Amino acid sequence: MWTSTKIGIDLGTANVLVYVKGKGIVLSEPSVVAISTKDNRVLQVGMAAYEMMGRTPETVEVIRPMQNGVIADYVVTEAMLKHFISRATGRFAVVKPDVMICIPAGVTNVEMRAVHDAAIQAGAKRAWLIREPLAAAIGAQIPIAEPTGNMVIDIGGGTTEVAVISLYGIVTSNSIRVGGNKMDDSIASYIKRKYNLMIGERTAEEIKIRIGSAIPMEEELSMEVRGRDQVSGLPRTVIVRSNEITEALADPLESIIGAVRTVLEDTPPELASDIIDRGMVMTGGSSQLRNISQLLADVTGVPCYVADNPMNCVAIGTGVALEYIDLLRDSLSGDF
Known part of the structure; x- marks a missing residue:
């Protein structure tokens, strides 16, 4: 009997990372697609398309189908997902994979439905959506099962997600389209x-x-x-x-500081004391900017740490979440 491959996808504005159960992260490429301006054919996806950026003739256009963490071009996003899913499973996969995709905490129901439908059209058997801060916390090995406050700051390409997590769920969060x-x-x-x-x-x-x-x-x-x-x-x-x-960088960093302050102000007192003890954990590619954790610690007075391998935390957490669907059921949306 064939079993479905389980795939976690960090569908980011800047990069797409794909995690396969048992193999870890198998793909990490720019979320960029090159298309023909004559007939809208997809010419290249990922790194091959990124290499063309700013160097194309008028017959080729290089686009980012994801903008600010949400789908800007549905058709191209679907083609991009299909390309990455087929590469992760192998072109001749017998059974369609189960797919978990992470989404920004601030997306609307319409945007969530668009991501879900794109995954199904791209070849997923079943698709679930997990909010980015929750996936980042799982990937960073933060103990989210406990009744304690854990604060995550995920700075990606298109969005910054700030959330306090306890008992497998998001207590309070803020999502800004700055990354x-x-x-x-x-x-x-x-x-x-x-x-x-x-x-x-x-x-x-x-x-x-x-x-x-x-x-x-x-x-x-x-x-x-x-x-x-x-x-x-x-x-x-x-x-x-x-x-x-x-x-x-002063303006975008000021926006990120504002988002962190907002979440700290909205955090219940009991959880706030946990955060002071445990500190804030940073994930996402842009958390690797020099001294950003120092800046946030200075302005908030709360210790701040960058997770190990911050670029991959969301993708790993998205894949690992497939193992705990029953526990995370209330925090996910998709095909139950």
């Missing part, structure tokens, strides 16, 4: 404003990773940045320093 992509946009805008230099999305992300910091650094880092001069239209190179990037 790594907004940080990249802020860096690109800053370089354009200060240096009259136009840079692309990929260059902005590289600057953030290589020299970005949430607070000013004593020993500054610097890097060469190449772009197009706004005035002359010719290529030009400038030297950018890490403290300039800290200044560029």
Whole structure:
């Protein structure tokens, strides 16, 4: 008798990660799709499409079908899901897989239905949806079964999810559409404003990773940045320093601080005392920004830690949640 493969998918704005039971994370690729502008055919998905970004002729368009954690282009998202599911299960899989997909805590019922339907159309036998902070907590091995307060801050590409979790459920949460992509946009805008230099999305992300910091650094880092001069239209190179990037990131970081403060203010007193003892746990790719945990600890007065392997926490938690569907039933939605 054939059994269904169990797959957990972190369907992120910036990256898609796929977890398969027994194998761990088998795929981690950008959530980017290249399509033909003539007939809307899907040409490339994932890393192959990302490599084309900013370098395509007019006959090819590279798009992110997920925006701010929700589906912006249903048809392309379905094609992307189909591609990743078939790669995870093998092209000639006999039985359709059971799929768990994580969604931002703040999505509407209509957006949830769109994700569920896209998964079924992409080849899932059954599909469940789990809210991102809950998946992140499971992946970070936080003891969510206990009647104690655990606070998770998940900073992804499109959204930041902040939640207090206890007894397998979310007690209070806040979801804002600010994440790594907004940080990249802020860096690109800053370089354009200060240096009259136009840079692309990929260059902005590289600057953030290589020299970005949430607070000013004593020993500054610097890097060469190449772009197009706004005035002359010719290529030009400038030297950018890490403290300039800290200044560029001020607005998105202020939004994240606001979201964390809101959740702390809404947390019941008993759980708040647990959080002071245990601290806040950070997950998501953008939690790897230098000194961001230090910034949040300074402004809230609550200890803050970055989880081990923060990029993969949500995907691992989404996959592991398939093993505990009965316990998590009240916190999930989908095919019961």
